[in-house]
Amino acid sequence: MCEKCKGKYYITTPIYYPSANLHIGHAYCTVATDTMARYKRLQGYDVLFLTGTDEHGQKIEDKAKEAGVTPQQFVDNIVEGEKGVLDLWKLMNISYDRFIRTTDDYHVAAIQKIFKKMYDNGDIYKGTYKGKYCKPCESFWTESQLVDGKCPDCGREVQDAEEEAYFFRLSKYADRVQDLLENTDFLEPRSRVNEMVNNFIKPGLEDLCVSRTSFTWGVPVDFDPGHVVYVWIDALFNYMTALGFENDKYDNLEKFWPADVHFVGKEIVRFHSIIWPAMLMSLDLPLPKKVYGHGWLNFNGEKMSKSRGNVVDPYLLSERFGVDALRFFLLRTFPFGSDGNFTNELLMGTINTDLANTLGNLVSRTVAMNQKYFAGSLTEGGESAPIDAELKALAAEVFAAYEQKMDKFQFSAALNEVFRLLDRANKYIDETTPWILAKTEESKPRLLTVMKNLCECIRVSAILLLPFMPETSEKIFDLLNVPANARTWEASCYCADEAAVWNTVVGAPLFPRLDVEKELAALEELSKANQKPAVEIEPYAEENVDFDTFCKSDFRAVKVKDCQNVKKSNKLLQFTLDDGTGTDRQILSGIAMYYKPEDLIGKTLVAITNLPPRKMMGRESCGMLLSAVHTVNGEEKLNLIMIDDAIPAGAKLC
Numbered sequence: 001m002c003e004k005c006k007g008k009y010y011i012t013t014p015i016y017y018p019s020a021n022l023h024i025g026h027a028y029c030t031v032a033t034d035t036m037a038r039y040k041r042l043q044g045y046d047v048l049f050l051t052g053t054d055e056h057g058q059k060i061e062d063k064a065k066e067a068g069v070t071p072q073q074f075v076d077n078i079v080e081g082e083k084g085v086l087d088l089w090k091l092m093n094i095s096y097d098r099f100i101r102t103t104d105d106y107h108v109a110a111i112q113k114i115f116k117k118m119y120d121n122g123d124i125y126k127g128t129y130k131g132k133y134c135k136p137c138e139s140f141w142t143e144s145q146l147v148d149g150k151c152p153d154c155g156r157e158v159q160d161a162e163e164e165a166y167f168f169r170l171s172k173y174a175d176r177v178q179d180l181l182e183n184t185d186f187l188e189p190r191s192r193v194n195e196m197v198n199n200f201i202k203p204g205l206e207d208l209c210v211s212r213t214s215f216t217w218g219v220p221v222d223f224d225p226g227h228v229v230y231v232w233i234d235a236l237f238n239y240m241t242a243l244g245f246e247n248d249k250y251d252n253l254e255k256f257w258p259a260d261v262h263f264v265g266k267e268i269v270r271f272h273s274i275i276w277p278a279m280l281m282s283l284d285l286p287l288p289k290k291v292y293g294h295g296w297l298n299f300n301g302e303k304m305s306k307s308r309g310n311v312v313d314p315y316l317l318s319e320r321f322g323v324d325a326l327r328f329f330l331l332r333t334f335p336f337g338s339d340g341n342f343t344n345e346l347l348m349g350t351i352n353t354d355l356a357n358t359l360g361n362l363v364s365r366t367v368a369m370n371q372k373y374f375a376g377s378l379t380e381g382g383e384s385a386p387i388d389a390e391l392k393a394l395a396a397e398v399f400a401a402y403e404q405k406m407d408k409f410q411f412s413a414a415l416n417e418v419f420r421l422l423d424r425a426n427k428y429i430d431e432t433t434p435w436i437l438a439k440t441e442e443s444k445p446r447l448l449t450v451m452k453n454l455c456e457c458i459r460v461s462a463i464l465l466l467p468f469m470p471e472t473s474e475k476i477f478d479l480l481n482v483p484a485n486a487r488t489w490e491a492s493c494y495c496a497d498e499a500a501v502w503n504t505v506v507g508a509p510l511f512p513r514l515d516v517e518k519e520l521a522a523l524e525e526l527s528k529a530n531q532k533p534a535v536e537i538e539p540y541a542e543e544n545v546d547f548d549t550f551c552k553s554d555f556r557a558v559k560v561k562d563c564q565n566v567k568k569s570n571k572l573l574q575f576t577l578d579d580g581t582g583t584d585r586q587i588l589s590g591i592a593m594y595y596k597p598e599d600l601i602g603k604t605l606v607a608i609t610n611l612p613p614r615k616m617m618g619r620e621s622c623g624m625l626l627s628a629v630h631t632v633n634g635e636e637k638l639n640l641i642m643i644d645d646a647i648p649a650g651a652k653l654c
């Protein structure tokens with residue numbers, strides 16, 4: 001380890017379930033983890049920040065089927081596709097060091113070895129599972145765990161389930177896990193300990209069903225075909241396989257395990273604080289130092305979720321207000337351990353109060369006054385007054401308190417400290433009245449010191465804000481021309497003595513004040529425009545058609561010579577078509593609800609011409625016109641296939 005290095009720090013977020021695109025609730029935990037990772041790096045720790053995606057399970061298999069793609073294609077699209085998981089983390093400036101996907105080969109192979117190890121040591125055994133299953137949560141429950149007969153996590157209906165399955169001897173570890181929770185700081189905040197012990201351990205911890213036979217999209221149990229490993233076993237071990245546990249892909253286990261902290265949402269504390277340590281105990285592995293269960297970001301009092309339709313789009317908010325403002329808002333407004341209610345008004349209020357008024361104004365007033373009174377250049381010299389010492393003492397106090405709060409993951413309290421200093425600096429301007437000092441030559445030395453103190457206050461605050469708003473802090477440093485070595489944690493000690501010099505520049509406001517009414521209306525418009533229509537496509541045919549049979553279909557370009565409604569039918573259109581043979585072809589098509597006949601005359605369409613003729617409403621139809629069908633927001637749509645008019649009538653399409 002290098003001399004300057006303070007040691008290692010391994011921090012993780014839950015790996016996301018890519019069943020739909022992420023919303024601001026998902027971003028909440030990742031922004032917090034990123035802030036912590038940046039803070040530790042700033043302090044000189046060798047940080048490994050892991051995130052990723054949890055890609056197996058029945059829900060993914062079902063959703064892929066619905067979408068007519070393979071499960072792998074389905075998850076690839078959500079992870080790597082446009083506005084997918086990777087795009088979102090890039091947008092939110094998430095500085096992860098490693099990204100794991102549970103479909104990565106090295107992880108899959110490692111999970112098989114891990115499962116076999118626990119089978120070999122007797123902690124995994126074969127039995128029959130009888131109980132209740134919540135499909136959306138992929139969770140098995142016992143009767144006693146249900147709330148009003150429904151899933152205790154999501155409140156939805158559960159189904160009876162019975163299958164041959166493998167079980168993990170969770171009950172064997174009940175006492176050790178209870179001791180871990182009650183007598184150490186393993187799980188925080190403390191309130192979550194009572195919840196775990198009273199709701200799950202004390203009623204009796206039953207063995208956990210850890211394999212499934214009812215679907216195939218999972219890690220296969222290699223010694224018993226037909227079984228796949230329970231998705232939570234597969235998912236939890238990501239924290240170790242991503243370091244090289246049971247694989248050769250990475251070699252960081254010795255250095256980084258045990259994890260310093262796993263940040264997790266409150267509904268998955270159970271998996272991380274009971275099942276996870278029990279499995280590690282089974283394998284005789286060191287336990288993570290801490291699990292921190294944060295609260296939910298709610299919307300109108302309910303947890304955000306796609307199925308409730310109350311998700312807030314982080315793309316839209318970042319585009320409108322900036323990524324840093326959004327990052328800041330999430331951690332400034334809601335204490336990390338508790339639930340918070342997201343509203344657009346609250347977001348804009350925070351931006352206006354803290355970022356535009358307190359921080360933004362302080363910076364712009366300071367650089368503007370430097371410019372006006374000293375042409376931006378604060379030279380050596382000056383004259384101090386007792387009030388300067390007050391500012392300096394407060395900076396030291398704030399620094400110590402900030403560190404203490406950050407180390408306890410109290411992000412909003414740490415930011416409160418920074419804003420204590422910024423507020424004080426704004427007040428210092430009112431108290432020292434630089435505009436009056438500027439009036440006479442003899443008060444110029446005093447004015448010089450006042451401006452230096454303000455610059456120093458801003459510089460120190462910008463260091464403390466670096467983990468939260470990295471881009472904004474850098475912008476501030478640039479306005480103040482702070483050298484690289486004074487943008488560091490080591491340089492966060494307040495120093496505004498006579499020797500200090502500054503060269504500042506005036507820039508655009510950091511956070512322009514928002515007109516809340518106007519912004520709310522604009523957001524409304526944008527979110528309407530951004531709402532992607534829910535397109536449903538027909539399921540793909542499961543049966544293959546052999547190539548020769550397919551080639552027998554005769555597809556031709558046909559030109560519409562005439563098109564009429566069929567009397568007494570509100571569905572049928574009668575087409576007279578030029579098919580290149582010199583004799584008109586008549587085709588009837590049930591598309592009158594979608595097209596006006598006159599709009600189709602002259603168009604080049606595609607017809608299958610070798611279907612046996614059919615009679616409809618007493619008229620003969622010789623072939624079929626091709627069209628595309630799909631459903632948008634529940635409404636059926638149809639578009640005739642129209643091709644380039646340069647293609648001559650009768651051209652064979654193959």
Ligand code: MSP
Binds near residue numbers: 028235266295298303
């Ligand atoms: N795949 C599991 C985690 C496995 S970790 C070994 C999972 N994935 S998830 O995508 O459903 O959720 C990921 C994280 O996002 C969870 O910690 C969850 O609590 C968090 N959040 C999802 N919606 C949230 C809010 N509305 N508010 C705060 N956090 C939320 O669980």
